[in-house]
Amino acid sequence: MHKFKLCASLFALALAAPLVHAHTAGDFIVRAGAITVNPEADSSSVKVDQGPLKGADLGGKATMSSDTQLGLNFAYMITNNLGIELLAASPFEHDVKLKGTALGAANGKLGTLKHLPPTLSLVYYPLDAKSAFQPYIGGGINYTWIYDEHVSSEAAANGFSNFKADNSWGLAWQIGADYMLTDNVMINAQVRYIDIDTTATVENNAVAPGTRAKVDVDVDPFIYMVGLGYKF
Template sequence: MKRMLKFPPILAPLALAFSSSVSAGTLGLSGPQDFIVRVGGYYIDPREDKVSFVDDTFQFFDAFRSTVDPGSEWGWSINLEWKPIEHWGIELGYMDGDKHTSSHADVFFSPGFENVEFRDVVSFDADISTMSLKFYPLDDTCMVQPYIGGGISYTDFGDSSVSRALRDDLAEFGLRGNFDMGYSWGYTWQVGMDFNFGRESAWLVNVAAVYARSVTDMRIQLLDDVPPPPDVEPFFESYSGDYIYDPWMFNLSVGYKFSF
């Protein structure tokens, strides 16, 4: 599985579509259109999941279940919202995640191989892009603007690696390990609130709770430490399973409103 481009592919075509709609007036809107840009940080809290791994090579059939419990991390976020009419907005968001690691008190990734349990076996990061339709129940004159929203999400998993402890354990058996994850489309929903600095001010502070759900393929490969001849299969063993990544993200950001 190849890692996608660092910049989320969902943003570019959607942003182009929005700008085209505004400039061409395809929605029949007249007058200036309102936009909000928000930039800030967030705390991401992934939830534990049980992954059922199956044997990809069909040489060994000792499939196993694993607990995947990534530690909580911090990241930064940016979003652009277009409000074509009162009470409604369309938001494109991007959340850049730090690498998920695990403290000694947590079981990050614990596959069972013949009653042997590994802890903190792998690590990865997740970059999340979203497109949401948002509803604001209050009119635009209110200084406090609560909202709810929902839409689609795209999660790009990258920077995945096997821990040094596992590499050392595998080396004792003449093996090396490889860990890989793909990307996934899913859904998202959120609830939040904008606090305007004043009725005539363009600046605001935003707090929000965002949920995103995706399902991706998680693969662990065990390979011979010494590469085999070209006509020999390089894999000693390979396992894969579907992993549900559904974190909560709690955002705090500063925003700026403008029209054109």
């Protein structure tokens, strides 16, 4: 009997949900929540590109840690089914590690870096505006600004310095869904894939004066966000 009452309650909620109006042309939507960047880093081997050892291939790979921050979305509905959206967030910080290089002192935590990933997307909502459940897909362009790079204390003790990483432009894709709790308040979940490519360099004058090594990294993270939204 209790299970029957629960099923009946859920069925009643499902019937009532479409009465809540979702997104229509001219709406402005703000979403906020926890956002995690999980790099799927695939890198080249580490190579010496400056100094007396130029051309040496040290082998190995670079990896990056994940991080969770405050995520923000700002969206404007151009039509009932099409919107434009900007992704923003508080700065992410990642550990960068090297492993398997021929230069044993280079293995381990090389350093840390911070980045901001503003992403502008065109988003399509396939369902009718009266539906409380609003799945969507989108695609757009990302600019990843990398800054505040610095070597770890362990790497500095082994002579490493001047750690740098290039900024990146790339395509971004997303799927997500809003569920309207009221005419204005919603819960949201989304998953993104962003093409982020960077080249990182680091110097080591302890090995030989003027020595610099570089590694090309396809960061290509999956990004997950869960939060609340408000429609104006």
